Amino acid sequence: xxxxxxxxxxxxxxxxxxxxxxxxxxxxxxxxxxxxxxxxxxxxxxxxxxxxxxxxxxxxxxxxxxxxxxxxxxxxxxxxxxxxxxxxxxxxxxxxxxxxxxxxxxxxxxxxxxxxxxxxxxxxxxxxxxxxxxxxxxxxxxxxxxxxxxxxxxxxxxxxx
Numbered sequence: 287x288x289x290x291x292x293x294x295x296x297x298x299x300x301x302x303x304x305x306x307x308x309x310x311x312x313x314x315x316x317x318x319x320x321x322x323x324x325x326x327x328x329x330x331x332x333x334x335x336x337x338x339x340x341x342x343x344x345x346x347x348x349x350x351x352x353x354x355x356x357x358x359x360x361x362x363x364x365x366x367x368x369x370x371x372x373x374x375x376x377x378x379x380x381x382x383x384x385x386x387x388x389x390x391x392x393x394x395x396x397x398x399x400x401x402x403x404x405x406x407x408x409x410x411x412x413x414x415x416x417x418x419x420x421x422x423x424x425x426x427x428x429x430x431x432x433x434x435x436x437x438x439x440x441x442x443x444x445x446x447x
Contacts, residue, residue, distance in 0.1 A: 300336055302326045303353040305400050308377040310355035313347055315340055327353045354379065354444070361407055362439035369408040376403045376421075380445040383427060387415050388434040394445070395419075395427050407440060409433070 302317060302324035303309065313328040328340065328347035338349040354377045361370060377400045383393045401421040409415045415438045419427040431438070 300326055300338060300349045300351050301353055303377075305377070307375045308354045308400060310357065312355050313342065314353075315349060325353060326350070327355055356444035358441055358443035359405070360439065360441045362437050363407075363409065364437050365409060365411075365433050367410055369406065372405040372407075374403055374405060376401050377444065379447050382441075382443050382445050383417070383419075383429075384441040384443075385415075385417055385429055385431060386434075386440070387431040387438045391429075391431070393427065393429065397426070405442070409438060 304322060304324050306314070306323075306325050309325055309327040315326040315328055317324045317326065327350040328342070329350050330345070330347060331350075332339075332348045333351050336349060336351055339346050340349070341347075356377055356379075359372065359374065361372075363370070376397050378397050380394060380396050383395070385391050385393070403419055403421045403426065406418050406420075407416070411433075414430055414432045416430045417427070417440050418425065418429075419442075
């Protein structure tokens with residue numbers, strides 16, 4: 287990740303990423319350095335530590351300190367047989383997995399660099415609930431749990447670098 291520090295009237299500092307998928311569906315500022323593109327995430331929310339902004343189509347956007355945006359993934363289902371698949375971009379970083387059937391367990395894993403991942407969440411009577419996260423044959427996370435009485439769910443959230 288590149289870092290730019292701006293000095294002068296609007297002092298601020300922000301990080302950039304060389305992977306555009308890290309910024310999610312956000313607006314972004316593209317900066318070319320040494321024939322390589324870097325991206326800073328833009329938002330209408332003013333960060334506490336940065337006054338840097340740009341005007342795009344008459345709208346003011348602030349440059350965010352952290353370019354990576356990952357919206358938590360939450361999925362809930364009853365105990366009928368099902369299989370749900372998600373294909374997602376996981377930016378580099380630490381992730382927290384909360385998985386609930388009879389009670390909630392928490393686990394963590396770290397991704398050293400961004401990857402396209404497949405999340406498979408399923409329930410089969412007699413087997414229980416299973417949650418797995420893989421990328422190109424690499425198993426990142428895999429856990430099976432017995433069935434509970436109500437609904438089962440999982441939540442995947444990014445915790446930082």
